[in-house]
Structures are given as structure tokens and as C-alpha cells.
Amino acid sequence: MSTLSPRSRPSQIKSDSNRRLLPPLTRQKVILRASLFVFIVATVWAWTYIGIDITVFVTGFGDIARLLEYMLPPRFDDFNQALDLTFQTLWMAVLGTFLSRIALRSTGFRRSTEHLTAPGHPGSSSRHHRVHPSGAGFGLRADLRAGLGYRCPRGGARAWIPLDRNDRKAPRRLHRVNRSDAAGGGDFYGWASRPSGDVSLVPQIIPAFIGIVLYRLDINLRSATVLGLVGAGGVGLLLKARLGMLEYGEALGVVVIIIVFITVMEFLSAAVRGLLLGNDNISGVAKAPRFSLGNQVYSLFTRKGSRNAQMASSTESR
């Protein structure tokens, strides 16, 4: 922006005042604009590749309207079978969550650098495998060292336990615990590091752990409903069968049951979360970070315990 001296000519003043003040073109903006341009070009290519045009939209919406005519009203002829399979879905989700949590406990501790920090230790190797896939080479070397008897002979194998993505939250919880309480308290009684960790670290991460388990259970329930589509049991199997037999009314009935089931489970999950955790969470991350129908229904009954309800009330107070 040019500075105007008191003796500036009127024409200069006029031209400067007409000029729009624009922010400087930074590297950030250039990258953003270039990315946007590439995305638009790629989308145009994709559009022509798939062959979408206006007629596709018109006929597509017509087909959907016709299908809805066939589907409505939903029918519940095989309600009992649907209920059985819905419960099967629930059992699958609960058992899957439980088994993955067992694996999580050991790898979560192992990956926490606060708990185990020695280079080449399985703790660091596992962390590199899960959090930074690019660090696989380093992790592999660490695994090999661990496998050859460096500090912990069995650690390398354990570090490979496949887990869902959420288990990366566990070491973060461990990083936040009060180290002086954990180490000092345990060491004061002369315990070895493992019992010291179990007695003093575990109680501190319990609220976060409960929050994650419930959140993961929510996700697993949704996943379990569609597992049947590939033949893995659950209510998705019935949906696929009904659509395959062109029984659209009954298929919509199954979809309705799935929606009700997911909503009820979210409601129960929010209720349990509210009762078990209340406001006693670690750094506000122990509760499900999701805005769901079940959570909303729950927040109608109670204004405490649900993170979303808390967020809503804080927004209102602002």
C-alpha cells in the first residue's frame, strides 16, 4: 500500500483509492488454488469417464421414485427372523469389540513412549507400525532386535497384532497420565515396573478406556449390520435376501429395523456413557465425539453425561 504525502496530486489519490486492497499471494494460497484446479480437472475427467449426463439424473430419480413406490409401506412379515438376526448382529459387535480390546491393552501399553521409551524396544517398534506406516523399516529393525532377545524376546511378535485404527488413542491416553503418581506411587512400594503400571496407570486411563470401548462398539454395530451383505451373518443377510427376491416392502422393513436398532443402541450407549463417566473424563476426550440420533434422543432425557449435550449447552450459554 502506497503512502500519500500531503502534497500528493488529486489524480494519484483517486487512483489509489480505487485500487482494491488484496491480501498477498502466499505459498499456501498458491497450493490451495492449484489443488482446487487439479480437483476440478479430475472431476471433469471422472464425469466423462463414468458417462453421467442430465438424462442419467432424470431416469435415476425416476427409478428411485418407482422403487420407493414398490417399497412403501414397509412390511414386517418376517419380523421374528429379522429380530433374531438383529440380535446376532449385536452379539457379533459385542464380541468383536471385546476381543479387539484384549489385544489393545497390551499393544497400547507397548506403544506408549511414556511407559517404555528405550530405542529398539517393542514399544517403539509397535508405535512406528501403527502410527507412522512410513517408519515400517525402523520398526522392522526394532522388531528384529526385540525378536533376537533385545530386552523383550516376545515383543516383536506381539507388536504385529492387527487392531482397529482406534487403538492409536490408547497410547495418547497413557501419555496424559500423571507420571509421578504412577512411577512414584508404584516405586515407593518397591514394585517392579509392570505391577506399578497396572496399579497406578490403569485406574487413570479407565474413563478414557470406557469411552473408547463404547465408541468402538457404536462403530462395530454399524459395520456388523452390513457384514451380512458379503455373507458374514447378521441382519444384512436378510436385507440382501429380500432384495434378491424382489420383496421390496419387506426389504424396507429390514432397513427400518436396522435404523431403529442403531438408534436404540446409540441411545443406550449414550446413557451408559453418561452414567459411568459423567463429567469425570480425561481432557474431554472420553466420550463419543459424534453427533448421533441416539445421543440426541438421550440428551432430550438428560442434559448431563452426553458430550453433545454439553456442547449444545455451552453453545447456548455463549
Added chain:
Amino acid sequence: MLPPFDKERSQKLIYSLIFVGLIAVSWFAVEFSPWQFFTSLGEIFSTAGRLLPPDFSEIGSDLVTGMLETIAIALVSTFLGTLLSIPLGLLAARNVTVNRFAYGITRLVLLVIRGIPELIIAVIFVAAIGLGPIAGVFALTVGTAGFFAKLIADTLEEVDRKPREAVFATGATRLQEIASSVIPPTSPTLVSLFLYIFDINLRASTVLGIVGGGGIGFLLFNSIRVLEFQATGAIILTIFVVVYAVELISMYIRKQIQ
């Protein structure tokens, strides 16, 4: 020394027992046996072993076509979903919406859309439109609209009120107010979310083919059905490489714009 057995502790104990009971019931209901689990590990590893070495020779051209179709589905559905989610997101943000009724209705619509898993939406669209990528694009567009609109709304709700008041005091219209004081501070976050949504759509579009929604998933499902495991290995490897490459690019852009 144990903490006192108060109401809170007894509540926690009861819920823990209920959870343990649920696990026990599910254990028997699914007829899960640890012995079977361990004995099936051998079969799992032998099947995984049959995926190696990946064989690209038989499905080379189909693989490229399928992968391109998958990327195309992800791109178009992200674009269409974003177009739908912008107005929905504005309506669903408490501080930007036109009135409480519009806010409530939009939030409800978003909740219902997000309550239905995307594969189920895809099954319904395949039943309506027929097999092919168009059904997949429609399904992912609906899913994206529900999810992205909610993320946009949540981001907009976090905007500071003071700049908006300043712009409003200059006599700006509501649209000008949003364009100059709501969108600019949230744009880096919105771009990050957009990249995240594209990431999710790319992953989702790889499995759409399993229910007839087009893309490489169809090829994957067929190769498993005819027991061509080495071809399956090639498909899985290709999916991994493409998804990972896109994730790296997304990470780079995200890092640059933050």
C-alpha cells in the same frame, strides 16, 4: 486399601457386570470357540499365503479400468456431495441458519442419512438404478452429503462472533457477512475436511462393487468367488497403493494449508 463402596462405585460395578454378561451371552450366541479360533488361524494364514505372489498378468487391463472407475466414483461423489452439503451445512449451523425450524429439520435429515450405513444405501440404489458406477455415485453422494454437511455445520458453529458483528455493523447483508467473516476463517478447516471426505469416499468406493455399485470391488469379489487368489492379491495391493498415495497427497496439502 480400596475406595469406599459408594453409589458411584456400585453403579460402575453393576454396569461392568452387565457388560461382562453381554460378552458371555454373545460368546454363546455366536457359538464362538477359542479352540476353533486358534485352529482356523492355520487356514487364515494359508489363504493369506495363496494371495502371494500377486498376479497382475491375467487381470492387468481390467485392474486399471476398475481402479480408474473407483477413483472416478470417488471424485464425482465427493463433488456432488459437497455441492449438496454446503447449503445443508449452512442450514444446520446454529449461528448461520435462517431459523430454528430449518435448523431442526436439517439436523434431523442429516442424522437419518448418517444412521444408514453407506453399503445399505448402495444396495437400495443398485436395486433402483441397476448395476454400475452410477448407483455407486448416487449412494456415496447421499452419504457424503449427510456426513460433510454435519462437519461443515460443526465447523461454522465454532466461528468467533466478534468479526461477524463488526461486519454486520458496516451494514453488510447476511450473505456478505457469511462470505467475509464466517467462510474465510474456517476455509483451512473446510479444505482439510474436504480432503478427508475424499479419502473416505475413495475407500468406500473400493467396496461398492461388492454390492454391484461399480469399481474395483466388483473385480475383487469376482476373483474371490472363482478362487483366483493371486489375482485377489494383485487387486488388494493395487487398492493399498492407490489409497496410500492419495492419503500422502492429502497429508501434504493439509500440511501446507494449515
